[in-house]
Amino acid sequence: MNKAQQTARVGLFFLLGIALIWVTFETLSGGKAWKDKGYNLIAGFENLRELKVGDEVRMAGVKIGSVEKTRLAHRRAEAVLRIQPNVKVASDAVATITMAGLIGTNYISIDLGSPNAAPLAPGAEIATKTTPDLNTVMSQIGDLGKKLEGALGSFGQAMNGDGKGGGLFQKLDRLVTENNDKIGATLTNLQEITGKINRGDGTLGRLVNDPTLHDQLVATLGEIKGAADQAKTFVANAQEIVDQVKAGKGTLGALVYDDTTGDNIKVITKNLRDVSDKLAHGQGTLGKLINDDTLYSDARGTLKKADRALDGLNDSGPISAVGVLANALF
Structure with missing residues (x-):
């Protein structure tokens, strides 16, 4: 092996080492070698629910940033969100921690907010809302199962008894057994009553079987309905009269309000x-x-004189009668 090949191999291993270091760094830094450009928002929760640095921040299902930091502050957990610079978050938007599937990781979900709301300034705090997570839902389902089990146990105990006393079925059986004769007599009476109705006996039987009585009943109901309509008309007229009186119209209205x-x-x-x-x-x-009694006495005296004068008219002529009447009165 010559020196040139050895140098090439060393250089290759060096490049491979640098690449490995780069991949490791990218993985540990959330896939970013340098800090993203953008701005931060603060989201406070009672519990971050396994939320960690690097988890996504989504708006309407679209990734708009990531979790930059998690911390405890004033008895609550805070997540520092790094939002992309070209995305504006409305001031009335609400952030929630959402789970991506049953076995997926959590992420921050932000709604769109109002279209006319002003955007949040960098470093501002966004409103948050706590939603039930999978653990809470499973715990509630477990509690519901326990309550359902207790309710079914109570129902079964009420039906079958608790060993000290009979259950509902036993009580019903005992009630039917003790009153078997009465129940039979009642059924017999009901059968007799239905038989009379079928034969047309009695008032109810006639109503059921006699069409004439049915027609009369229908006519009576019609008359009652007509009387009710007339009563409604009378009440409406009376109300109209009262309104006229209140308005001061007519003689009675004038007497009351004029x-x-x-x-x-x-x-x-x-x-x-x-x-x-x-x-x-x-x-x-x-x-x-x-x-005045004097006037009464004078009137009686005048009437007596007139009576005497009339008696004298029978024995006198017409001219004498006039003179007798004048002398009697005056």
Whole structure:
């Protein structure tokens, strides 16, 4: 082996070593030899759920960055997200930790947010939401299975009994056995009742078998319906009258809501009271006629004179009768 071949082999092994070192470095640095250009966002969670550096950050299923760092801060876990410089994240966007399949790794999923929302500034904190992971779902399924098992056990115990007392089936069997005679009598009575109905006996039997009674029942129901319609019409008319009264329309509305009409009624009532007071005290002609006994006596005397004058007319001629009547009255 000459010196040139040996030098070539050493150079080849050197290049292979450099390539191996490069591949190792790329793998450990998440496939990036230098830090990506872009900006950082902070996402805080109660639990990062096995999220690690290098995991993807996706928006609408498209990769827009990766997890640059994970840390604990103020009793919570934070993930520092490195977002590509050409991607803008809306200020109302929400980040969640999502699992890629049943055995896949976790990644950060960010929704699109509102189209008119302002973008988050570099170094800002993005809103987050905790979603159930596979472990939580399996734990809840386990708890549900335990509850279902307990419920089925209670149901089975209620059906079959707990050893101290009989279950539901035993109680039903005992109830039927103890009341066998009563149940038989009840069934016999039901059979007799259905037989009477089939024969048309009794009111129910006639209703079932007599078409005339059926027609009369239908006609009666029609009359009841008509009466109900008339009642509805009456109520509607009454409501219309009430609305008119409330609006001050008509005589009754004017009496209730018109102040001028009310004042006039008050004046009329006062005048009637004054007239009744005057009549009670004997004032005026009508009051004297009602309260003065002298006028009553004079009227009786005049009637007696007229009676005597009429008696004298029978024995006198026409001219004498006029004179007798005048003398009797005056």
